[in-house]
Amino acid sequence: MxxxxxxxxxxxxxxxxxxxxxxxxxxxxxxxxxxxxxxxTREAMQHLGELVGVTSAEVYGTATFYEMFKFEPVxxxxxxxCGTMSCALLGAHELMHHAEKKLGVKxxxxxxxxxxxxxxxxxxAACTEAPTLQVNYRYRLRVTPADFDKLVDDLRxxxxxxxxxxxxxxxxxxxxxxxxxxxxxxAPEDVNDAPAWLDGKAAL
Amino acid sequence: xxxxxxxxxGEVADPNAVNITIxxxxxxxxxxxxxxxxxxxxxxxxxxxxxxPRMPSVGMCRQCLVEVETPRGPxxxxxxxxxxxxxxxxxxxxxxxxxAQEGVLELLLANHPLDCPVCDKGGECPLQDQAFSHxxxxxRFVEEKRHYEKPIAISDIVYLDRERCILCDRxxxxxxxxxxxxxxxxxxxxxxxxxxxxxxxxxSSYFSGNTVxxxxxxxxxxxxxxxxxxxxxxxxxxxxxxSCSVGCRTVVQSSRDELVRYQGVDVDPVNWGWLCDRGRYNxxxxxxxxxxxxxxxxxxxxxxATSWAxxxxxxxxxxxLALAKGQRSVAILGGARGTNEDAFAWAMLADxxxxxxxxxxxxxxxxxxxxxxxxxxxDEACSASTIILLAPDLKEELPVLYLRLRDAAQKRxxxxxxxxxxxxxxxxxxxxxxxxEPGNQARVVRDALSTDEVRQQLSRGQVAVxxxxxxxxxxxxxxxxxxxxxxxxxxxxxxxxxLRRGNVRGAVVAGLTPQNDAxxxxxxxxxxxxGKIDCLVLLGADxxxxxxxxxxxxxxxxxxxxxxxxxxxxTGSNRNADVVLPAAAYGEKSGTTTNLEGRISNLSQKITxxxxxxxxxxxxxxxxIALGVDIGVxxxxxxxxxxxxxxxxxxxSKDPRSTRGDGVLMTRETPVSISSSSVxxxxxxxxxxxxxxxxxxYDKAQSTLASPSLVGIVNDAAIHVHPSELARIGxxxxxxxxxxxxxxxxxxxxxxxxxxxxxxxxLPFNHTGVEINPLLNIKGEVTDVRIEPIK
Numbered sequence: 002m003x004x005x006x007x008x009x010x011x012x013x014x015x016x017x018x019x020x021x022x023x024x025x026x027x028x029x030x031x032x033x034x035x036x037x038x039x040x041x042t043r044e045a046m047q048h049l050g051e052l053v054g055v056t057s058a059e060v061y062g063t064a065t066f067y068e069m070f071k072f073e074p075v076x077x078x079x080x081x082x083c084g085t086m087s088c089a090l091l092g093a094h095e096l097m098h099h100a101e102k103k104l105g106v107k108x109x110x111x112x113x114x115x116x117x118x119x120x121x122x123x124x125x126a127a128c129t130e131a132p133t134l135q136v137n138y139r140y141r142l143r144v145t146p147a148d149f150d151k152l153v154d155d156l157r158x159x160x161x162x163x164x165x166x167x168x169x170x171x172x173x174x175x176x177x178x179x180x181x182x183x184x185x186x187x188a189p190e191d192v193n194d195a196p197a198w199l200d201g202k203a204a205l
Numbered sequence: 206x207x208x209x210x211x212x213x214x215g216e217v218a219d220p221n222a223v224n225i226t227i228x229x230x231x232x233x234x235x236x237x238x239x240x241x242x243x244x245x246x247x248x249x250x251x252x253x254x255x256x257x258p259r260m261p262s263v264g265m266c267r268q269c270l271v272e273v274e275t276p277r278g279p280x281x282x283x284x285x286x287x288x289x290x291x292x293x294x295x296x297x298x299x300x301x302x303x304x305a306q307e308g309v310l311e312l313l314l315a316n317h318p319l320d321c322p323v324c325d326k327g328g329e330c331p332l333q334d335q336a337f338s339h340x341x342x343x344x345r346f347v348e349e350k351r352h353y354e355k356p357i358a359i360s361d362i363v364y365l366d367r368e369r370c371i372l373c374d375r376x377x378x379x380x381x382x383x384x385x386x387x388x389x390x391x392x393x394x395x396x397x398x399x400x401x402x403x404x405x406x407x408x409s410s411y412f413s414g415n416t417v418x419x420x421x422x423x424x425x426x427x428x429x430x431x432x433x434x435x436x437x438x439x440x441x442x443x444x445x446x447x448s449c450s451v452g453c454r455t456v457v458q459s460s461r462d463e464l465v466r467y468q469g470v471d472v473d474p475v476n477w478g479w480l481c482d483r484g485r486y487n488x489x490x491x492x493x494x495x496x497x498x499x500x501x502x503x504x505x506x507x508x509x510a511t512s513w514a515x516x517x518x519x520x521x522x523x524x525x526l527a528l529a530k531g532q533r534s535v536a537i538l539g540g541a542r543g544t545n546e547d548a549f550a551w552a553m554l555a556d557x558x559x560x561x562x563x564x565x566x567x568x569x570x571x572x573x574x575x576x577x578x579x580x581x582x583x584d585e586a587c588s589a590s591t592i593i594l595l596a597p598d599l600k601e602e603l604p605v606l607y608l609r610l611r612d613a614a615q616k617r618x619x620x621x622x623x624x625x626x627x628x629x630x631x632x633x634x635x636x637x638x639x640x641x642e643p644g645n646q647a648r649v650v651r652d653a654l655s656t657d658e659v660r661q662q663l664s665r666g667q668v669a670v671x672x673x674x675x676x677x678x679x680x681x682x683x684x685x686x687x688x689x690x691x692x693x694x695x696x697x698x699x700x701x702x703x704l705r706r707g708n709v710r711g712a713v714v715a716g717l718t719p720q721n722d723a724x725x726x727x728x729x730x731x732x733x734x735x736g737k738i739d740c741l742v743l744l745g746a747d748x749x750x751x752x753x754x755x756x757x758x759x760x761x762x763x764x765x766x767x768x769x770x771x772x773x774x775x776t777g778s779n780r781n782a783d784v785v786l787p788a789a790a791y792g793e794k795s796g797t798t799t800n801l802e803g804r805i806s807n808l809s810q811k812i813t814x815x816x817x818x819x820x821x822x823x824x825x826x827x828x829x830i831a832l833g834v835d836i837g838v839x840x841x842x843x844x845x846x847x848x849x850x851x852x853x854x855x856x857x858s859k860d861p862r863s864t865r866g867d868g869v870l871m872t873r874e875t876p877v878s879i880s881s882s883s884v885x886x887x888x889x890x891x892x893x894x895x896x897x898x899x900x901x902x903y904d905k906a907q908s909t910l911a912s913p914s915l916v917g918i919v920n921d922a923a924i925h926v927h928p929s930e931l932a933r934i935g936x937x938x939x940x941x942x943x944x945x946x947x948x949x950x951x952x953x954x955x956x957x958x959x960x961x962x963x964x965x966x967x968l969p970f971n972h973t974g975v976e977i978n979p980l981l982n983i984k985g986e987v988t989d990v991r992i993e994p995i996k
Binding site for chain 1: 381386387388389390391392393394401402403404406
């Protein structure tokens with residue numbers, strides 16, 4: 002079963018209730034489903050369609066727009082090595098070659114034990130710290146081949162568990178919003194007041 | 206620039222008029238109108254791909270760039286996204302505009318394959334045409350184009366070639382915004398963006414053919430027309446679709462005297478350019494090799510081909526013999542498939558012979574009185590503040606009317622109040638849906654319309670009732686009672702009758718309806734079954750598949766001494782006929798037809814009738830001559846003149862030109878009120894299910910079965926119940942169950958369906974697989990069935 006489990010379905014309904022239109026909740030719901038299964042499954046997309054009242058094709062269209070949603074199983078740790086200009090000049094290609102050799106997979110592949118997926122990435126916006134990589138979107142800066150080996154070994158040994166959760170684990174959508182702050186189902190064009198809890202602090 | 210000054214001209218300025226200048230020509234546009242639409246009216250064509258006048262603009266393709274004067278000099282704007290403004294100066298053909306448009310076209314062509322010689326769209330392709338008229342002629346793009354598998358089937362009918370797609374968003378917008386079937390979507394991103402379905406979920410929309418028609422390139426093609434013809438070899442004529450009673454305007458296209466394609470024509474009052482797939486693709490049945498080409502008469506060896514003279518003579522003899530026993534031993538069933546003229550010719554023949562037993566409806570419609578209620582047009586219904594649905598699932602039975610009503614609800618012009626026993630295609634768009642159990646709809650209507658909330662809504666403006674037969678397993682009286690309950694609450698409500706068969710309204714008004722207190726189709730069949738009818742004429746009717754109660758049809762067909770059938774093909778009903786006369790099909794004859802709102806529009810002949818087949822009206826005149834009664838017409842024009850002169854309702858179409866384009870509404874009679882008997886439904890035993898039987902778009906209709914592209918879409922029948930009922934019955938989804946009613950039973954698979962309400966079981970009518978007819982006794986008020994597991 003890769004539809005949302007019971008707890009996540011409950012959370013999904015709570016998130017949906019925050020928005021005037023259910024389908025606005027689609028992106029956070031996709032994150033939850035990726036967190037649950039490690040990637041976005043077909044069944045999950047169908048389930049989300051049912052939850053927010055759109056077709057599976059619309060969920061699929063929305064989800065595939067975003068690079069960070071994966072549609073095939075991904076390793077526990079997704080390592081994105083930047084290959085854009087600054088990093089390329091400072092050894093990104095060599096780093097990638099080294100990584101491929103160290104992990105025994107080509108870029109885009111996943112190690113047999115399901116621990117690592119290695120991927121090329123575009124600019125990670127840390128050019129002063131090139132070459133860079135991200136493990137599950139957590140930065141590692143000025144990475145040398147030796148740093149890479151240590152990183153992989155530490156991850157294998159579970160030493161970085163606190164710092165780097167496994168792929169798909171979220172923080173933001175888990176935030177708790179008081180039910181009275183949820184807008185609830187209503188047509189956006191009918192919203193003509195700021196919510197009461199804002200207490201007049203912000204205008205529409 | 207001209208700004209109308211009311212003080213000088215003395216005229217009152219139209220508050221919605223906006224004065225603009227396009228290419229130096231002053232013109233008056235409407236407030237909110239887009240520049241591209243205003244320019245269309247002044248004949249300043251602006252190239253476009255994504256813009257479609259029946260859909261909201263998205264500014265996707267950027268081809269329609271034009272220059273607008275601003276205080277800071279000329280500015281390039283997208284004319285499909287920019288509304289007109291007072292004093293606006295627009296230029297559509299300056300050097301700068303040309304450069305911009307050429308640039309966009311060069312980019313659109315960068316990835317577009319130049320396979321025009323083998324592309325079905327070549328010759329009528331907006332990309333090809335506009336590359337010629339507004340393109341640079343050369344490309345600087347020397348890199349490899351995008352490659353995809355070519356083409357992939359995204360449904361039973363539609364093929365998608367992603368290499369040709371220019372991502373204009375027309376098909377995806379149509380599917381989502383117009384049809385409400387968002388089964389295709391843009392997927393992926395950047396250079397990989399493509400139109401796709403969800404993996405393994407086909408684009409099975411009833412309206413998919415429209416995406417093929419509006420695709421501005423050859424990316425979407427439809428199986429029935431693929432590689433059938435080149436556009437420049439097509440010959441075409443404008444006509445009206447008679448697949449159902451909506452009466453969509455079409456162009457009928459042929460190549461080498463064979464129908465190859467229908468396209469929707471945009472007329473304001475009816476179909477806005479859209480067609481349903483059944484109407485669009487069932488032309489294949491006209492070309493079917495199973496079409497009858499010669500008259501057939503029964504011999505000891507079965508039906509054998511013969512000449513018209515022999516066939517007409519034996520038909521005449523049968524009618525004469527039967528008439529000798531009395532006028533009530535002859536009956537005519539059908540006529541709703543033909544033109545107004547066909548129906549009128551047969552009505553005249555029946556009048557001359559004194560045949561009162563005739564009915565164009567086949568027991569699945571409503572009392573023709575509904576045509577005399579205070580009538581609404583489709584436009585009036587779709588602009589009413591409240592639309593009350595007492596109707597079958599319109600998405601299944603009258604698909605383009607569903608599009609219009611959906612539009613009315615989506616654009617917030619109207620609120621829909623639906624009364625139904627199972628969810629319909631319009632349920633998601635209804636403001637309120639009230640659930641009834643067949644038999645108690647009048648009470649539910651009365652209760653619902655007396656709540657404060659609904660009363661307040663009803664008082665907001667015009668109320669329109671969409672009135673039709675939602676269930677073939679109940680008496681039509683319940684629908685009429687429910688309608689009467691609406692009129693109690695809203696006496697000035699207008700009615701849009703939704704009887705589904707092609708030209709049923711025209712046939713009834715032209716006289717193919719019981720006369721002098723004769724019985725209706727069901728009474729006729731019962732009389733036949735009782736041996737009281739010697740000669741039965743089936744005028745394009747196939748009661749075996751059209752009448753709910755097949756039992757009575759079987760007995761009737763077995764009992765009548767002589768059966769005469771006028772049809773295009775052999776059907777379940779006329780296989781054992783004594784005489785079969787081959788009729789000309791749609792596309793093979795001209796005339797006029799009447800749609801459900803009473804709009805008369807013309808039908809044009811495009812191809813030669815197959816074999817020796819001929820139009821129904823001609824058969825009536827010839828049969829009349831063989832019988833020694835002359836109905837006094839020898840040409841279609843003469844017949845039409847006689848129709849408009851004789852039948853008051855048709856007098857509105859006196860000028861034949863009025864039936865072209867939008868057509869013309871029948872002359873309306875003074876509205877009468879509805880009468881309904883006080884029939885009451887028995888209580889349902891709580892173990893039983895109350896049966897709802899209704900049609901879906903693709904069933905065993907002859908025109909669907911004889912269309913190779915559609916026949917595969919027809920589903921096998923199953924009995925549908927609410928998922929929670931499976932446990933009560935004690936069976937799993939999909940297993941076979943016994944469905945019994947009053948001594949008879951059938952075995953059918955059961956399906957859990959959350960659209961069916963609790964306590965109700967739904968059976969699709971006339972599907973393949975299990976014969977459901979034994980369950981249907983249409984003279985009963987309602988049908989209750991018991992569903993049991995098979996031990």
